[in-house]
Amino acid sequence: MRLRRLAVVAGAMALLVGTPVVAHAAPGQSDNLARSATATASYTSPWESVAAVNDGIDPSTSNDTVNRRWGTWPNTGEQWVLLTWSGAQTLRSADVYFFDDNGGVRVPASWRLQYWTGSAYADVPGASGYPAAANQYNAVNFTQVSTSRLRVVLQSGAASVGLLEVRAYASAIGTGNPGNPSGWNPPASLVQPLSEVWTHQEQTYNNLYGFRNYAWDQIFANGGTGINYCVRWDSSASVSAALRDRIQATLQRQFKKWIDVMAGHNGWPYQQVPVKVVGWAVRDRAQLQWTDSSVDIYVNNIRENAPQCGEPCGRFFNQSGNYPNCPGGASHHYDMSLWLTSGFGGGAGGDWGQRIGSEYYVGALDADNVHILLHEMGHSFGLDDFYDWTPTGQCCFLMKAGSATQITDFDAWMLRDWWRHLKNRWGY
Numbered sequence: 001m002r003l004r005r006l007a008v009v010a011g012a013m014a015l016l017v018g019t020p021v022v023a024h025a026a027p028g029q030s031d032n033l034a035r036s037a038t039a040t041a042s043y044t045s046p047w048e049s050v051a052a053v054n055d056g057i058d059p060s061t062s063n064d065t066v067n068r069r070w071g072t073w074p075n076t077g078e079q080w081v082l083l084t085w086s087g088a089q090t091l092r093s094a095d096v097y098f099f100d101d102n103g104g105v106r107v108p109a110s111w112r113l114q115y116w117t118g119s120a121y122a123d124v125p126g127a128s129g130y131p132a133a134a135n136q137y138n139a140v141n142f143t144q145v146s147t148s149r150l151r152v153v154l155q156s157g158a159a160s161v162g163l164l165e166v167r168a169y170a171s172a173i174g175t176g177n178p179g180n181p182s183g184w185n186p187p188a189s190l191v192q193p194l195s196e197v198w199t200h201q202e203q204t205y206n207n208l209y210g211f212r213n214y215a216w217d218q219i220f221a222n223g224g225t226g227i228n229y230c231v232r233w234d235s236s237a238s239v240s241a242a243l244r245d246r247i248q249a250t251l252q253r254q255f256k257k258w259i260d261v262m263a264g265h266n267g268w269p270y271q272q273v274p275v276k277v278v279g280w281a282v283r284d285r286a287q288l289q290w291t292d293s294s295v296d297i298y299v300n301n302i303r304e305n306a307p308q309c310g311e312p313c314g315r316f317f318n319q320s321g322n323y324p325n326c327p328g329g330a331s332h333h334y335d336m337s338l339w340l341t342s343g344f345g346g347g348a349g350g351d352w353g354q355r356i357g358s359e360y361y362v363g364a365l366d367a368d369n370v371h372i373l374l375h376e377m378g379h380s381f382g383l384d385d386f387y388d389w390t391p392t393g394q395c396c397f398l399m400k401a402g403s404a405t406q407i408t409d410f411d412a413w414m415l416r417d418w419w420r421h422l423k424n425r426w427g428y
């Protein structure tokens with residue numbers, strides 16, 4: 001479906017048929033050398049594990065209650081984790097994911113990386129900076145060193161400190177610098193078709209550069225903490241707590257496929273953009289078979305002949321990013337809607353979210369690629385449809401409805417082209 005910039009969606013729905021399989025573009029991230037190191041620490045709480053920091057598990061939030069963690073509670077002050085290799089490694093960058101449980105363990109007041117010179121620990125030279133954000137990797141590039149030990153030194157702030165994961169690389173994490181291998185470097189065969197696509201979008205979009213509610217804008221408005229969704233359950237079927245959770249998990253998994261295209265690319269700052277369903281809209285509360293208060297519930301607020309989540313909490317209706325009339329406050333806001341309509345055969349997508357069939361979505365919960373949803377998410381990032389033309393040399397890709405069922409190399413580079421053209425909006 002064509003990108004819709006209005007909450008009211010009507011018009012013809014594309015039926016997706018005929019689905020050749022196309023190779024998926026792998027995100028470009030170099031090998032994580034931390035995996036082969038041994039981790040030790042200044043102190044580890046008896047119930048935590050320092051081995052967590054290089055076990056290769058990417059956390060989904062800083063308050064990870066599922067996987068093992070490294071934490072120093074109740075100890076504060078300067079704390080460190082040390083990675084030791086059996087031989088010298090060439091190191092050029094690292095990123096860390098902080099443990100923060102909103103209680104006794106919080107992100108540090110400051111931190112730095114040190115390496116073993118052979119006789120002492122020294123700060124890594126030329127560090128690009130030490131961000132300390134929760135719920136994401138914090139990347140640092142530095143002048144190349146050769147060493148057998150890398151130390152992450154944390155200075156506690158409001159509480160004790162901890163880490164969920166540390167990764168170290170021989171090459172730089174994408175910084176957007178010209179010539180950087182993780183910068184703008186599409187395969188030669190894609191340069192012309194990508195240029196055609198961008199020119200076409202500039203000529204056919206109303207306000208391509210002025211529009212400020214792409215999914216990109218939403219991600220930055222939240223400071224990289226993630227994207228909140230509200231589900232518009234446009235169906236008379238009941239929903240169990242288990243189904244609710246699976247609907248969220250599938251949404252997270254699909255959104256991640258687009259974000260994985262960006263991770264480490266051309267200065268894009270987020271390795272992950274967590275997705276959380278914060279609300280559900282239904283006609284009748286009795287359809288929702290749970291009593292916990294984990295999500296906000298909106299009952300019988302009918303718009304476009306379908307249940308709608310509260311407008312005061314919706315990004316579409318509050319594009320300043322302020323939610324003064326949202327009952328739960330800004331943390332209860334939703335950026336997009338996942339609008340699931342019974343008997344609906346196609347899809348629609350835009351800055352307001354995505355609309356697809358409820359039966360299709362529930363039937364695809366275990367699918368690797370929920371391809372109609374992926375296509376409509378592409379529209380939320382600004383990607384166009386290709387009903388009436390095909391870029392030079394291309395045949396099959398997700399945004400050309402009906403020609404692919406997953407994100408192809410060409411889709412990936414179209415997404416990256418949006419970032420290339422918009423990123424100075426956010427200072428990159």
Ligand SMILES: [Zn+2]
Pocket residue numbers: 001002003014375376379384385401
């Ligand atoms: Zn479309």
